[in-house]
Amino acid sequence: NAGVTQTPKFRILKIGQSMTLQCTQDMNHNYMYWYRQDPGMGLKLIYYSVGAGITDKGEVPNGYNVSRSTTEDFPLRLELAAPSQTSVYFCASSYGGVDTNTGELFFGEGSRLTVL
């Protein structure tokens, strides 16, 4: 099984550019998440989705947008890139919510984004 697949793995953007990070999962999971990881800060939730057509903000949503048109895909869009968005981004999925015994997160390998 491929699990959770993210593309691209690396990207350099100029300030003000836009881009989309792609995320696909083949486990038929209902829940999908986008996190960013900064050194010494752990992971912070950007957006999440509990099913197709449903998305909600996490802890740090400013500067990002998401959509969930299918169960499999959960792209993250950066509209006007800023240096503060330099980070490693992880997509994750789970069968159930994080407060259930099926809430184990399955992570992609990450996308390293640099904004110059």
Add this chain to the structure above:
Amino acid sequence: AQSVTQPDIHITVSEGASLELRCNYSYGATPYLFWYVQSPGQGLQLLLKYFSGDTLVQGIKGFEAEFKRSQSSFNLRKPSVHWSDAAEYFCAVGNYGQNFVFGPGTRLSVLP
């Protein structure tokens, strides 16, 4: 507000030595607790989780963790560390609202 602290930013142990990684949490209700491991350049992988019942939980790769409600702790242990255990370890609390609160992580180095 919920929070997770991992007091040790970086730990170095010799191969074959025992290991304990500390995790303390602040949470108003019964917590759902997790330990994840991240190898360099990889995503996070679940090591073990606690939801209820026996406070000593076993995970993959020979790891275990003990939930101590009185100390608000969920420390990760391994009796004998292998060189392949070198990685970053994250403690997390799963709360309502579909969010994990992750600790800042502890980087483990293993000396040969």
